[in-house]
Amino acid sequence: MGSWIFLAVLAIAVIWLVSTYNRLIALKGQVANAWKQIDVQLKRRHDLIPNLVDTVKGALQFERDTLEAVIQARTRAVNAEGVKDVAQAENMLTQALGRLFALTEAYPELKAVGNVSQLQEELSSTENRIAFSRQHYNDVATNYNVAQEQFPTNLVAGLAKATPAELWEIEDPGERGVPKVDLSIR
């Protein structure tokens, strides 16, 4: 009788161990996937910028500096390596783009060009996608971090090689207000 109870307890423990381990691994996969999604969206922005610059450069001949700044920021962002460097370069690119958008507001003739308003929609969508992919990354990373610290899941965390995932912080507090580039022309 006693050995049966022992076996039952053992079986429950094993089932719990396996399911908890698998849950942690699944969460870890989600975090990695969400991180990749940020990269995808950043690359999308890099690909769109040359188009934008081409379209507006005719009308913005006297604003060479701003255009140059965008191009340079893009080049830096494309070549950036490592989390910190990437974050910094992308923040600079966001700011440069913000200035360019502000400028296009001052040139009403630009808005008349259908291409430009289309591109603006594409770019503001891209900015949103980047923001949302970071938000999603932070959401799943938080879930993962909480899960591996909670008792009794934390007992399995070492086995699943779970370490807390780093959250994407907004470094420049001033940026909090900016990221919405809404130039919706209606």
Place this chain on the structure above:
Amino acid sequence: MAHRPSDLFSQQEQNRRKSSWLLLGFVFFFAWVGFGGDIALYLLRDAEAIGYQHRVPFLGIIATILAAGMAWAAWRWGDRQVLWSTRAMELINPVTAGQQRLVNVAEEMAIASGMPKAKLWIVPDADLNAFATGRDPATASIAVTEGLLEALDRDELQAVVAHEYAHVARYDTRLMTLVAAMVGAVALVSDGMGRFLWHGGRVGGAAGRAVGKRGGRGAAGIVVLMLWLLTLVVAPLVSRLVAMAISRSREYLADATAAQFTRNPAALISALEKLDDARHPTLAVGRGAAHLCIVDPGDRRFQRWKGFAGDLLASHPPIEARILRLQAMGG
């Protein structure tokens, strides 16, 4: 503000379970209607008089097979059926700026929610409304009316699309699409069966004779028959009430999840206000799919009736109540 994953997971589980029960209940309802009809025929037909004894319960067999077929079709094509009934057109190549914006916004929300991108549909209707359907995130469809595309700004459109993605993420769409497919079928069958028996069996007179001839067995037959008739009368109403009750509580939860996706409850508030102000009924959406929509497609003055009857018949909670809850989230 992040959802605990267990919340979402248990919601999905609940919706999956309810969907299975719904399918089962649907088939059982039809089996009861069919076999009950057989029993009534067996007990009430005067065998000696017409030379026919009802022995093979063919009504029950046919009804059960039919119900299983319909349940399977609702599972497989329920979303198509709903979309077809609203004359929605799939948005594949966006042409206008508004359509392009919808595509972009939907992609943004797919990213924010971490789900695959839903198919997009446009309902040719000037009123402001939107709904989602499909049995899981991979087969999800989101439809908005033309009026909605025109009237909402980018943030508001995003909020509405987020609300629909929330329904998809929570598996509300599975349950609600099945309900939509079945409410229609139940109403149809209960009408048809009632009429068939009424004219074919001449229930009243036959029942009287049955009691006279068969004594105790006939009395049991009357009880079965009464129960059976009651089911036929009540089923359409009950199925409609179930549909309404199912969708009401879900709207609050989807609003909350939408706010979590966009981190912008204020945009959902102003979108709901605009939807509420557009008083015209959404003609393209019939009553059968009303519970799928973000706001009640019927005449919204109806919703403003306060009190029990108004609440019971409304497929959606009052907009003011939804706005209050969103404001509490910091909108």
